[in-house]
Structure formats: C-alpha cells, structure tokens
Amino acid sequence: MFLIKIADYISGLIRDIGIVDLIDVAIIALFIYLILVWLKRARARFIVIGIVILGSIYALARLFRLYLTTTFFQAFFAIFLIMIVVIFQEEIRHFFEAIAIKGMIRKQRRKSHFSQDIESIVNAVTRLSHKKSGALIAIRGIDPLDRHLEAGIALDGLISQTLLESVFDPHVPTHDGALVIDNERIIRLGCHLPLSTNIEKVAGLGTRHAAALGLVERADAICIIISEEQGTVSVAEDGNIKQLKDITHLNGILESFYRKRFPVKRSSIFLDFLKGHFLEKIIAVLFAVGLWLALGHRPEIIRRDFVIPIEYRNLASDVFIGEPKPKEVTLTLNGTERAFKLVDAKELKLSLDMVGINKDGENKISLTKDMIHSPVGISIVHFDPGNVSLTIYRMITLSLPVELKTQGRASAGVNIREIRIEPKELPIVIPSTISRDKIKITTEPIDLGSVTKTTVLTPKLLIPSEVKFPADKYPEIKVFIEVEKKEKP
Secondary structure, three states, rough: HHHHHHHHHHHHHHHOOOHHHHHHHHHHHHHHHHHHHHHHOOHHHHHHHHHHHHHHHHHHHHHOHHHHHHHHHHHHHHHHHHHHHOOOOHHHHHHHHHHHHHOOOOOOOOOOOHHHHHHHHHHHHHHHHHHHEEEEEOOOOOOOHHHOEEEEEEEEEEEOHHHHHHHHOOOOOHOEEEEEEEEEEEEEEEEOOOOOOOOOHHOOOOOHHHHHHHHOOOOOOOEEEEOOOOEEEEEEEEEEEEOOOOOOOOHHEEEEEEHHHOOOOOOOHHHHHHHHOHHHHHHHHHHHHHHHHHHHOOOOEEEEEEEEEEEEEEEOOOEEEHHHHHHHOEEEEEEHHHHHOOOHHHHOOOEEEEOOOOOOOOOOEEHHHHOOOOOOOOOEEEEEEEEEEEEEEEEEEEEEEEEEOOOOOOOOOEEEEEEEOOEEEEEEEEEOOOHHHHHOOOEEEHHHHHHOOOOEOOOOOOOOOOOOOOHOOOOOOOEEEEEEEEEOO
C-alpha cells in the first residue's frame, strides 16, 4: 500500500511538471552550483554544512507546519544573509566579477605561446636567487588585478631578463614592492599587494610571502617570491604557497599556468562547464529539486477573486458611451498557489473591443474569456456580472437658430426701430439619441426699458447641458438695438 501511494505521488508529480518548471529548476540549480564552487574556492565548507543543516530543519518545520519554528527561521535567515554579506564581502565581490568575466569573450593573446617570456622570467629569478636579492613578481591570469594593487609606478615595458633584474636591485627604490606582469608586458613596479590573513600558511614567512598569498587568495594570478635572507624561491597559486626545492621546476609551473589560463585552442563554454565539480553539480540539482518540491510544487487548486478594470478599445472618434458606464468587473480565477504568486493583479484587465458596436441606444454585451489575457497556469471561471449594458450614441453636428428673448418695454421718449442678432444660427454638436425638436438656444432676457440709445449687447446663451460646440469653443452673440427719440408734440 505504501509503495502504491509513493508510485501515485511520483506519477502525479511527473504530470504536474512542465517545461516552465524544468527551466525554473535548471536556473536555480545553476545558481546553487556557482555558489558551491565559490564556497569551495573560498574555503568555506563549514558554511555549506551549516546552511544544509539549517535548511533541512526549516524544510521539516514547514512540512510538519511548525509555525513558531518556521517563523523563527525566516527571521534568522534574513539576518544570516546580512552576516554572510558582511563577513565574505571580498569573496562575494570576486564571485560576481568571475561571472561577469566569464560572460565576456576575452580577446585572444597576440602570441600562441609564452616560451620567451617564461625563459626571461626563469633566468632573472635564477640570477636574483643566487645573489639573494629579494623579489616579488605577480603574473595576472584572467581576473583583473587593479583593485588589489596600491601605490607603485605605472610602466609599459616588454619582459626581459635585464629589466627584471634591475627592478629588484637593492639600490633601486622600487625593489621592495611587487612587479606586475600582464599580457606580455610589465605594467607596474613597486606596488603593494593585500596581505593574507591565513596565519597557518604565512607563519614563519616574510612580508613578501604574505603579500603574494594575499593576492592569489583573491585572484587567479601566480606570484614568484625570492627570499632576501636565504635566496629560496617560492610560488603562490590558487590560494597556496610552496617553496621550490629545485628552481628548474619553475619553468614547468609557469608553462602550466599559461596553458591553463590561456589555452591555444579555446574550448566551448559548454564543454568547460561539464568538466569537473561533479559532486557540486549533483548537490545543486538535488537541492534545486528539493526547493521546487518544498516551495514551488503546490498541486492544490485554489480559487481567487479579483476586481479588475474594464478598458474600451477601438472606439470610433464620433462614438461615445453614456454615463454611468461600467468601469470594473469581478473576475474569478482557478490555479495553484505557485501560479498565483506569479500573477500581478495590476496587469489584469478586461479588454472590450468596441469594433462593430455602434448602435445608438442601449447595447448589451456578453463578457467572454478571450477578453482577458489569462496568466500561465491560471484558468478563468466566470465574470460578475456576466454582461455589461452600454448606452451608445454618436455626436452629430447641425445648425440651430438663436432665439432672442426680451422683457419690458422701451422707456418713454424713445422708439426701438430695429433689433438684430448676429449670427442668427449657431453650429452645435448633440448626441444622436436626442431629438432636434427638443433643443433650443436662447439668449438671456434683455431688458428693453434700460435701452435709451442705439447700442450693441453681448448676452449669454441659455443652452441645454447635452449641447456642445465644435472644438468646445463657446460662441459670442451680438445683439444690435437701433433706437430713435420721439418727437415732442
């Protein structure tokens, strides 16, 4: 029975997995893999073990719905992330630098091999070792070194045995600092490198050794150190430092360094990714799948309501929707909790296409599912209301006469010969649903008793609220009143 339940769970899980889920797991697995490789390089395996233990406890707490424990770990992880950033800020910076560098195509070197440069370096180191002249030579790999270098003198010179020996002459001011080589050129003299804080590895060694180890802990460079007291030669690379028993081994070490960092034939990024770190790849995939099962896989179907706006598209310029018009509708959706987490409620809207809806008067429109862009993994259940009623009308332009209104009589001693209004008609814009016979345009009443001489008035117009004027420009009406005085008897 137990095996049957497991088989049913696995089969249901396979049915639920889609292309989007596989891409989701692959991205997280790649990110986890990069972090694991970085932690391995940063010598922080204890952090991985601690994270795995805490993560397992947190996953079990969520599985058994331990509210207090889950809440505590959520708050703890927020603080823990800040602690990690503060403690390992240098390593994190290097991690993102490495991603950026590998994302760019590095230009090919001008030469396919570095045998001449290696020969010059080995000969100079041999001579300096015999003379017990202290020296520190740093050779850049792929990682940039600028932010790790302080002080020094900028230079752009070809690598030569004579130049290398002269730089570390005890009488030269720059002999105590490091010499930096980048792309067949000597680019800096007498500069300071960051000192290593690894007490175990630098114990009993001098400042040059600590500086060399400090640089290779932060970048993929290689450093050659010559002891001023004993004349011994040491090499620092990949976060380690070792003393050479035979100086002739230096030639092979440098050839291996250049061959590894700058191969003559560039392999594909995909093949490079497949090589090595198999344990980290397996852990990353298992961890990503576990996260998906714990956080992403939620097969339970839930139902949620959203109040979304209605947008009216393709409305003709002469067509208007009467108020009040529906502005929103309640939408009911079905889906998993994981799918709803990807839904942005602000992007949900009902798009009502007004093409072909131009009948004057009331129009009843049924709402359909194709009026909404449904998010991935979400299904539309229904709308509330299922239809909307719109009052549609067109605006028509016509001309109506202006009626002049007067009140009272002319004052004694004057006769009104003529009253003239200009213009006599006005163009107006009205909804097509309104009868023309019901629209009248009149002037405000003019008191004739106040008119004692010929005058021109500009009275206001009395118009219904439905009436508009072309271009919303309110017209000016002029009333001309011609008056003559009565002759005395």
